[in-house]
Amino acid sequence: MRRFSLTSLLSESMRGHTGWGRQWRAPEPKPRYDVVIVGGGGHGLATAYYLATVHGITNVAVLEKGWIGGGNTGRNTTIIRSNYLYDESAGLYEHALKLWEGLSQELNYNVMFSQRGVLMLAHNIHDVQSFKRHVYANRLNGIDNEWLSKEECKEFCPPLDIGGGLRYPVLGGALQRRAGTARHDAVAWGYARGADARGVDIIQNCEVTGIRRDASGKAVGVETSRGFIGAGRIGVVAAGHTSTVMSMAGVSMPLESYPLQALVSEPVKPVFPCVVMSNAVHAYISQSDKGELVIGAGTDQYTSYSQQGGLHITTHTLDAICELFPQFTRMRMLRSWGGIVDVTPDRSPIIGKTPVQNLFVNCGWGTGGFKATPGSGHVFAHTLATGEPHTINAPFTLDRFRTGRLIDEAAAAAVAH
Amino acid sequence: MLLIACPHCGNRPETEFRCGGQAHIARPEAPSAQSDEAWAEYLFVRKNPRGVHAERWCHVHGCGRWFNALRDTVSDRFIEIYPMGAQPISELQSEARA
């Protein structure tokens, strides 16, 4: 792997950048791998990377039916934070956040992780109570998160309107300063390059069409658009398409796939210094390095694989954005798009074993998977390498839906009176 | 925004409706007799198909009635609308894969 650095960049600039090779190869699939990962998004690529770097397992293939990072990795609003309520989630997302903090250096690929702070706004007394619950729980879990008065919110995010004219005035907010954003594509590419350099085969345009099981029922490989590929273990990391892939092995999942939309404005000079989230009015906004305001909308109410949602979802989100930031009404929407998010009944992921031997799954990240990418890959690699979950992902079993031990962050933050 | 043909009111915009998810999941006759596995399956496991999906809709901001629909989750096109308690006539074949 040719190292990226200012020096190598300068030396290449002398010769028209002709010396840069491929960032990852385009290999033909081998007949068999120790581990086959289905899904070349951030989570799948990170899993391959950590299999190679942490566990020394390099006979690994990542199968991607399109182009790597083309699913939710390249379609999300890149918010990264770890201030979750429950110990289980806090452990998982904080694990990820710690990895984010050194990721550019670890991968030798600038993923532009920007710790600009994520400010979550409270708009009613219930929000205040809920956010303080988070702040206190985070403190005892060693996760930074602080309560800000509405004036402090304004100071941290000057464009914010904290006046009383709002339909739901801002009462305060919870701020995680270590939280922020990253360049989503670079995460996929960085992990791909790192994994590839260690021998992992990243195979694009390779759709999995079946999961082959032997007489004893255990999974032995995958049928693909490029032929059968044998596998010691299979890790399915297919996000919105997980139900489809798992059904190939006869496993039904507690998942539903919904369209999730996002949009960006035209690029402008720096005007928005942080990330602001408001669950109560459904607004998520930050500004990218390129200058676009990056705005997240909610999911549509029906399941769909179309990567397209309704305009009313977008307009509702912009209602909220312009309610909170009235000076943005003259900004313009440049591009909008949709992803397919796989949602579990308790809105927490499933990472671990399945009823089929040698078949493992990592899914159910819903609307918030990007932030977990390094942590998710790291613990899933552990699970695939050892056959058992890491302590961090141990609570996130498929079995919890039977026992009732749900990890329901969404319910805990639900608004009700 | 989808356009949904309420069997009682006719074509109406999606914002008048609530989607109730997968159809034809009958509540077990005797829930207490269900095993934990079977009960979890009833509560949580969903088909989530890529293709034709039987789902429930309720015209909440209209007549208030529930009904069933077949919709292709790839094209988002409605194939059939039919009453609660009935089975669809159309085949569960995805348009997208045809």
Next chain:
Amino acid sequence: MAQPFRLSRGGRIDRSRPIVFEFNGKPIHGYQGDTVASALIANGIHHVGRSFKYHRPRGILSHGPDEPSALLSVDRGPGRVDPNNRASVVEARSGLRTHSQNHWPSLEYDIGAVNDLLSPVFVAGFYYKTFMWPRKFWDKVYEPFIRAAAGLGKAPTQADPDRYANRHAHCDVLIVGAGPAGLAAALAAAKTGKRVILADEGPEPGGSLLHDPNAEIDGRPAASWLEETLADLDGRENVILLSRTTAFGYYNHNHVALAERVTDHLPTASGQAPRERLWQVRAGEVVLAGGAHERPLVFADNDRPGILLAESVRVFLNRYGVAPGRTLVFATSGASAYTAALEAKQAGLAVTIVDLRLEADCGPEVARLRQAGCEVLTGHTVVGSKGRKRVTGLIVAPVGSDGRCGGRRVLPCDAVGMSGGWTPAVHLFSQSRGKLRYDDRLDAFVPNISAQSERSAGASKGTYDLADCLAEGFAAGAAAAGSDERRTFSATPTLTGFQPVRVMPTDDDPKKVRAFIDFQNDVTAKDIKLAVREGFQSIEHVKRYTTTGMATDQGKTSNMNALGIVAGQLDKPLPAVGTTTFRPPYTPVTFGALVGPARHALFDPIRTTPIHGWAQSHGATFENVALWRRAWYFPKPGEDLHAAVARECKAVREHVGIFDASTLGKIEVVGPDAAEFMNRMYVNPWAKLANGRCRYGLMLKEDGYILDDGVVARVSDTCFHVTTTTGGAARVLAHMEDYLQTEWPDLQVFLTSTTEQWAVIALQGPKARQVIEPLVEGIDLSPQAFPHMAMRTGTICGVPTRLFRVSFTGELGFEINVPTDHALAVWEAIFAAGQPHGITPYGTETMHVLRAEKGYIIVGQETDGTVTPDDVGLAGMIAKTKTDFVGKRSLARPDVIATTGRKQLIGLITEDPKTVLDEGAQIVADPNQPIPMRMLGHVTSSYWSPNCNRSIALALVADGRSLMGRTLHITTPDGFTRATVSEPVFFDTTGERVNA
């Protein structure tokens, strides 16, 4: 009024109406009908901006919405400033102040231009390879620097004084684009009587006919045909013709969104008219006739100001009467540029043509231009341009079929019109999820298989000849309207056909050539090739790595060139590389238009009770609860929240308080099977509840967790009056309807929301009975006749009432349900009658404190969607004899029946009675344990209790009920405080008062 480049005649501008606006502080003169771009060009100004990355001088490339370079900040007055406006579409008017962007200190002298010298370093994706060391520098140094450099214009800083409107519309046929194809489609559709909407993004309909002065249709000048056609359409009531209206999004089920720009072109911000209007059209059928975009040629320094698209030169000449220069060179690989060249020649300009095609591959257009006296260099490539802030010459060379270049020649010029062929605007078609097909002959993707009820016509389908466009449009319009009428048109033939070219052949070192693909994002052919070399081979990867096609023009001019280069580099046929998916919007859409009026009070409906006005006039402070505004507390002069609540709390326990509980959800459950239905929906038993008696009902979701609660009265054998929480009303009704209609359709039960019909006046306190006694008729109020948890019907103040004897305070209390229309009168009568008894209005905060003193839970505060009845000590509510109810089975799941570890509701008594815990505070057994600490639970409710004269708190704590008397440690903003676990009831622990 010098407009040195204004032609002496021609164009559709109104020369009798001069205008003047500012560009970078200088006055610019033009005419009504000009765009900012045409007026600038009339004044000889091409250099209007600096590029994104390299800060290269950039000019006006195009005449339309595909303009990538000429982006200006436009100032229409205070608060009406916005960036990144395309000069080519902003209608010029007096009073506008326009500014170029992305330079410092000025457009002419821009420090950022140093980036151009560093361009060998700043290649595609360079930032992924550096800025990583030292680590801390990213947040502090590198990123702020990158951000400051990026971003084009400046965001508005003031609130927007303009307003925006929304409109929903239905039609049988929506036609997008009022060029020849769209107009013919409209004619055909309109004749059938169907409802037609014809939308065009320009200020006047006509499309290419507006700049085609020599064309004839059906034997008369195209302009006359246009006028007649518009008059015809205008005269029909079934046609809505929208100008300045861009169809920007094609969504599911023929839902098409249009943005109409209503007032920006008017000289004064006009009174009540909205600035823009969002149309959401549900169309039976859609005809897409949005035209095509011309491709630039890719050669070294193809980005100099003064280099335009050839068709744009034509538009400036014919539509605006403006010459882009005096000495023009047209560089082309196809025929259409010859029309522009001929018209330029006819306008008296010096014209030379450079055509990449070999002489043998060209048509009669070459001879015609030569006849007109122009030099035509066929078989020539362009290898560069001269000049800096304005093109001064084009460097050309002969090139053979082997791609070898001959001797160079500089063609001096002050403007260039280039044409690399055409790309149909398939954006909306692709958004509709129609499948595209690559057409070799057209070197373009064209609509193939429709996914919705739409059809394309004209140039957007790759049909470029005028007569063909008209016929195709007519057929499409007729078919969309359900008619099979067809007709032909006679029209002047259009010069069509081009030889696809990706990068113009050159003999320069390809490593040194900077030939721009994406003008706005400064992406060169070299960048694309680098990306491919680095393994980015999907066009989506190339886009993302190089940013090509991701600028504000979304690659309208650049996508096909980029795609072609990738295909060439990979040595694959172009369709094998694929095309990127088009996503809404077609052109950028103002947030305000999408938002419309939905701000502040109109962001969400505000629900108020009939007592709202009274509460306002009595000084109440309000809080938002779901959509409702509820009186929070009633401060007297000088009182803050705490003082007011303390007074209200005392008043209720000592005298009597009056509270507006109208927001409670109410559902009438009626029918022969009502009791059975209630049995199935709630955990409680209902069969034996006597008529006129009430019961606290607890409702679970099927997963066993608490959904809602409320008092239910049995009105008769077949009727229950159900109440729900304020926020839960709709949810509970939906939950009930779902089960009733889908699981138990055999049950004869009817559900009716009566939330809006019944207003509820809660009268609570020892004097409550005395207050209402004189007002009530037909009900014996004595404790024996009307005990706690009973309901009676009668009248109060002559108004029919369902009078509940219930209490959410622990005091003797009544909840007086009266028809909403009479509620205020009854309230006022009670308030007057209560004066001798010290009646005090109280709000939700006092209600919360009083119920917490009694340990009554609030769903959503003590519960959070993961709490079972047993967790909050309400297991006793569950009917022992029922075999089933919604949620019952889930309560038997292993982790729910776990004997240890469940969080249980308890009370907390702080060591210091003055310490009021934070709601949400976490609870630990040992505050000195290392982080991460083991948390036992959290504080759900916490108040200063005036009646207990100390703080009180409720909490959910793991195995809490086994910890009575234990000291636990509770987080505070700066540490921990100590509290003792108690029963969750703090006042009148025996519950005597409620029975008074």
